[in-house]
Amino acid sequence: MSSALTDLFPHPIVQAPMAGGVSVPHLAAAVSEAGGLGFLAAGYKTADGLYQEIKQLRSLTSRPFGVNLFMPQPEYADPAAVDVYAHQLAGEAAWYETELGDPESGRDDGYDAKLAVLLDNPVPLVSFHFGVPSRDVLDSLRRVGTFTLVTATTAEEALAVQRAGADGVVVQGVEAGGHQGTHRDVQEMDGSGIGLLSLIAQVRETVSLPLVAAGGLMRGSQIAAALAAGAGAAQLGTAFLATPESGANAVHKRALTNPLFVRTELTRAFSGRPARGLVNRFMREHGPYAPAAYPEIHHLTSPLRKAAAKAGDAQGMALWAGQGHRMARELPAGQLVEVLAAEVHAAKTALSAFPPTGGGPR
Template structure:
């Protein structure tokens, strides 16, 4: 199979952002401009994922990727979720909405989505929250699909390489949204400890032989140059694309990225029960310290609250996922942003080593 770098003209990967941001229009614009666009299948039904793939194929003939969430083990303590639900009762009253039914299946229809992607292959499939089986990776390879596993440590990267992944996406702790750790540690400090991106890249370069995509707080072409110099084959950017008009992020979310009211980010379990980096708002401050390690149960529990807050135009109870570089977000069409990042990368004089692995 050809190198991963053959899929893009510029080493710019648009992160798959679950929850609606990574629409077909965004992925198509990024891929069409020479980057690698991604759809996020997380939280979607298999039919909805397939429909988005059809829409994307109608918009571009360029390569693209689809991201899957790995099934989560039944590790949540029901009693802890019930206690958190009691704490959120006042929120439900304030937003005049019931809390969500949280005792639901946690596999995100993984097997059904994987079956669709094997039956009708796409160029790239990436995985979050774990590493798929060697059999699944081999089946995708046989279908002509390249595979990428999100990792947050050298041990996770080694496991992905041994399982047969074509590449890993090294997610630094600076990244917005959920940390892609394979095993959530409820006892980790700060709602989930993590490794900074440059340190993680250095460790992975001495741990694995497969290509590494870098992710975490990257917003400018100079940032991409830095991770290429550190040994990455490409850079994955999420927050940088949130403000694009093609992004499906809520307008309140887009506005908050550069709003002076939201000056910092932190990792929190408040909205989903898993460590995720977002802008600090009232909900994070009031509920983050008490949220249990219970994903996706807390995600289901808080979903109606987040919808009601969005309808009310209140960003203080939204999950405003954002990386540490969020203040550098630029409201540009996605294709223009890819071209600008490529120009900035060229000006930074980064080594053109994308095809070296």
């Protein structure tokens, strides 16, 4: 791991940027204050909303933090498939007494305007999801002193990140909750993606950039394993989702450890892009029919998800969660960082107790 990144935070613990109101300034501040790296999620916010959150976060901590951006998406969705899915969701709209959203509500998530905010008000770190920014963008952020990370879900994607000139790679295994950061939506929904430890090893042999491991990490021992495999830090989302500082809906937080939700799956049901969440009624009924159409499906289902959350109906919400969700701990975010750091240290100490082998018995 390059010193440029490790100098940002004492503990190798990064709070994942979770869009949709989860990664609020108070959560990011608590993580950074405890020695980890807190993150804001710019996804689904306006440029001014992002600026206000950065301003608020800076009032809460002087420690380094990051901001995550969604890359604009190419137009490859089939409008007819989106229309068919909208027809299928008509019953959901009637049930929740709301209208479906407009699938043509925008494709770029205000990317250029948010970049302008980050160039005018530089932050220590910016990461990108759903693709690779241009070299010009990465160079412009470097010139204002910002370290850049880009998510990759395969070794080939990591190589593209290195060629573009980013400073590091977020290596995201298939275990991760929320959206997979694939550069193109070609992923199957059968869970056949690459597991985190295997992916770290593949990427480590492909690129020379610093790696941040992401995917199902909930305990310090898992972080230690990722570090031993070649990562320099670990990014955790679901683990911080359950904290009191998280902006996640209370229904979502409770669902993480509710015995009613026994597993997670990848689905396009809510957004049109592969994302891992707790299996509920909406996912079971609509997931098999959802087309590869992001952000059209995200816009289409947005009113449904909001109505379900308002009604406290977990069966209609997008309950994003990684495979380790049952291990969630309802600790304050700062305390969770300290506990995880202690667990990492204990795991490293236990490992060091085993002497190196000398080639077998003599």
